[in-house]
Amino acid sequence: MKELSGHIRENIAGSNRIFYVYCFILLVIAVVGLSQAVKSLAFGHGHSTMSDMVPWGMYISGLAFFIGCSAGATMVGLLIHGFGREDYHPVGTRAILLALLSIFGAMNCVMMDVGNPFRAMKIPFLLRNETSMFFISSSSYMGFMTILGAELFMTIKITRGKASSRDKLLAKLLAIVAVPYALVVVHSFTGTIFGVVKAREMWNTPLLPIHFVTSALASGFALVILVTVITSWIHNKELVSMDTFNHMGFLLLFFLIATVFIDVFDYIILSYSATEEGMETWHLLTGRYLVTFLINMGGLFSALTIVAFKKGRTPRGLLYATSITLLAIVAYRINIISVGQLVPLYPELGELEYIPNIHEVAPFIGLVALLMFIYAVLTKVLPLEDKVHASHT
Known part of the structure; x- marks a missing residue:
């Protein structure tokens, strides 16, 4: 000490x-x-500007974004301990910190969104409904913070040279377990909160939890890369090698392809569905929310194009690609939350609006x-x- x-x-x-x-x-x-x-x-x-008809605002968009970043950032630990990529080791602790702070930010977004945050803090200790998606998600967030906190503690012990062989094994297990827990338990159930709402056309799809997972991998890993590049420039030293940056770019390319694939076909099905709710959703996306729609899709395609080439997998190229990726996924989180609620549940409501x-x-x-x-x-x-x-x- x-x-x-x-x-x-x-x-x-x-x-x-x-x-x-x-x-x-x-x-x-x-x-x-x-x-x-x-x-x-x-x-x-x-x-x-939230209302009874649009009860979820930018705080819930922030929740979805921060949860995604926390889940995607855990990939670094898996690469180090699960796949033996020791070249990622210099950014291991930073990635854990980013994941931990992201989940902390997500939980604070929830606290700011609910009417009485002190009452919300009773979940799941005093207020419980084991069949509620809110109960499952809030419990999973606390479990995820516990895993990340323990992983950070063990990693610091290893870095200081104070860890036993048992500590090293525990750190390895925590790093490997963190990824499936984050993606399957934490982020998939966050997507399921929206997916089970039958009255919302844009949300009620079994693809939504999968899309939350792919965009989480893209945004979280992009955040780690961005911080790595900026840190290297600030301290004027190579935090990781050029080969590692190249490998980071390849992984980001894979995550972006998966995200774009689901995005494109989700929008195609939405626009061709010919349902009244689907057409109204598409009208909102290509009308009032055209700017965020273009930032989302144009940003994802632009970032994908950058990292598809070797020059784009250099620190400078990755700086542009990761910044665009994060901006694109922020735009998607805004669209999925806001547009998903702006389609009137019955005609008498008229046109709904939400501008924070x-x-x-x-x-x-x-x-x-x-x-x-x-x-x-x-x-x-x-x-x-x-x-x-x-x-x-």
Whole structure:
């Protein structure tokens, strides 16, 4: 413990002024933004643009996006421990942190969305309905955070050279188990929450959980690649080799192909279904939500095209491809949540609208800033593989 405390003090003392300014700006944004969430806690969602007909807003879009990032980021641990890709080892702890912070962000999106977050915290301990998808999902989130927390703890012990053979075996098992748990238990059931709603044409499809899984792999792995590229440039060193970047690009290409395949045929079936709800959904996607629809599909095809070529699997190419991928999947999460609710359940409702206002946007921006702040601090104070390796060479 003394050694770890000394490591933390040494890293904090060695930080430059830019780091402190960066953290201060993030902290200010987080405090200002999340202060709006406190107002919502005090006065409810009456000041938001959500309604009885459109009860789920941008917080649920954020939930779906963050859950996806957390699930996809676990792929790095599987590559290291399941497939023996030791070249990914320098980004192992960072990937776990990204997954852990993403699931933390997802749970906070839920807390900001519900009317009484303190009541929601009773699930599943006091309030239980074992047949409810909400119960299954909320329980799986807590289980996933436990797995990631244990994996992070064991990985840090290994990095510090304090791990026994049993600790190393446990870290390996946790890394391997995390991926199927994240994709099958966590993210598939998140997609199922929407898929079982019979009244919503855009949601009620057995393909939705599968699509949530493929887009999770694409977004989570893209986030890890993006952070790896940016970290390498900031610290002016190779975090991973060019061959590893090339391999990352190939994997991202595979995940993008799977996502685009399901997206394209989902939209084809939706547009050709000739059902009243399906045609109205397609009208919304190609009308009021045309911008996000084009960002989603155009972004996925653009990112796929970039990583399909060898030059696109370099750090610079991957910077563009991953940024576009994340933006495209954010657009998809907005579409699937918002458009899915804007089709009137009966004609007398008329045309429905949902445009988030500052009272919804500000807390979300504050949450993102808080997650970035926590990540910056943790990567500064924790013993990461690349920093420990550099100190020994």
